[in-house]
Amino acid sequence: MGVLFESRPPRLIDVPHSSARPRMGVLFESRPREQTFASFPVQQKRTRKGALVATWPGQKDDSPRGLTAHVDTLGAMVKEIKNNGRLKLTKIGGFAWNTVEGEGVTIFTRQGRTLRGSLLLAKASGHVHGSQVNEIKREDEAMEVRIDERTTSAEETRALGVEVGDFVAFDPRVEVNAGFVRSRHLDDKACVACIAAAFKALKDANLQPAQTTTALISNYEEVGHGAASGFPVGLTELLSVDMAAVGEGQTSDEFHASLCVKDSGGPYHHGLSSRLRDLADREGIAYKVDIYPYYGSDGEAFWRAGGDVAVALIGPGVDASHNYERTHTEALEATTRWILAYLLAD
Ligand SMILES: [Zn+2]
Numbered sequence: 001m002g003v004l005f006e007s008r009p010p011r012l013i014d015v016p017h018s019s020a021r022p023r024m025g026v027l028f029e030s031r032p033r034e035q036t037f038a039s040f041p042v043q044q045k046r047t048r049k050g051a052l053v054a055t056w057p058g059q060k061d062d063s064p065r066g067l068t069a070h071v072d073t074l075g076a077m078v079k080e081i082k083n084n085g086r087l088k089l090t091k092i093g094g095f096a097w098n099t100v101e102g103e104g105v106t107i108f109t110r111q112g113r114t115l116r117g118s119l120l121l122a123k124a125s126g127h128v129h130g131s132q133v134n135e136i137k138r139e140d141e142a143m144e145v146r147i148d149e150r151t152t153s154a155e156e157t158r159a160l161g162v163e164v165g166d167f168v169a170f171d172p173r174v175e176v177n178a179g180f181v182r183s184r185h186l187d188d189k190a191c192v193a194c195i196a197a198a199f200k201a202l203k204d205a206n207l208q209p210a211q212t213t214t215a216l217i218s219n220y221e222e223v224g225h226g227a228a229s230g231f232p233v234g235l236t237e238l239l240s241v242d243m244a245a246v247g248e249g250q251t252s253d254e255f256h257a258s259l260c261v262k263d264s265g266g267p268y269h270h271g272l273s274s275r276l277r278d279l280a281d282r283e284g285i286a287y288k289v290d291i292y293p294y295y296g297s298d299g300e301a302f303w304r305a306g307g308d309v310a311v312a313l314i315g316p317g318v319d320a321s322h323n324y325e326r327t328h329t330e331a332l333e334a335t336t337r338w339i340l341a342y343l344l345a346d
Contacts, residue, residue: 069191070221085151093222097138227298228305240299269310
């Protein structure tokens with residue numbers, strides 16, 4: 001309660017690639033935007049799956065490189081309209097219900113209408129359900145969306161235009177305080193912003209990449225197949241840019257970029273990882289080397305789809321990942337500088 005709100009209202013910012021209205025869920029920005037890259041000297045195309053592919057011709061083209069980050073985020077879909085007019089959800093991506101319990105949501109109907117509501121335990125009231133509020137296991141059956149409309153039956157909810165299959169987005173609740181960026185969905189919109197910032201720095205300096213470089217801003221990463229397709233033939237390297245896992249036993253923190261050398265999918269490419277460490281050492285970039293125990297990336301999605309390239313993974317340290325996340329601008333800056341160093345490296 002209160003200290004923050006007594007002193008001043010929280011400062012909301014519009015994180016790059018998030019909705020123009022920060023209160024709204026960002027799931028529906030899961031199609032990357034062309035205009036972000038339109039000011040760079042890149043060729044853009046859209047894959048049929050919905051990813052954005054931006055290729056910047058390099059000084060050389062004998063060893064084309066790829067960069068990837070994803071704009072899709074954790075979210076949900078209407079699974080069932082309950083007899084009480086509330087909604088049962090199915091998750092999109094891997095997260096625990098307790099991480100979004102009490103969060104505001106936006107429901108996107110097929111007719112293009114948006115409805116507001118909140119995700120709650122079905123037995124939410126402590127005055128009615130007593131200790132059950134504490135004890136009930138948070139699983140699909142136990143959770144429901146309370147829509148901010150007058151509905152107490154499935155028929156009334158359907159009359160609002162809500163149907164099974166409608167997407168439901170959780171509010172990101174963005175705040176920036178003392179350099180900390182606190183928001184849901186930093187995974188992985190923060191890294192899309194880092195790639196865009198590195199491209200902007202390169203353009204502002206009138207430079208071009210050492211090698212032709214293709215940035216693939218993917219969707220479908222959180223469900224495992226984001227960057228599986230969409231890169232041009234002939235790619236030799238892929239730098240996946242995604243959040244670093246911060247927590248007990250991890251080297252990563254919110255003030256550094258991390259190089260992940262191994263995750264659930266096994267080790268990344270040792271040669272490319274070593275080159276990235278050399279680059280960071282040379283450029284004085286603040287970084288950590290880490291291993292993420294429960295993690296997969298779009299680099300691995302590309303590998304699994306048959307991509308024959310060297311893959312490495314870097315990204316800013318994000319605390320409480322797949323929960324109410326937080327990072328610091330120092331980690332975002334370190335990640336951006338590392339991408340830039342890679343773009344310019346021979
Ligand atoms: Zn994720």
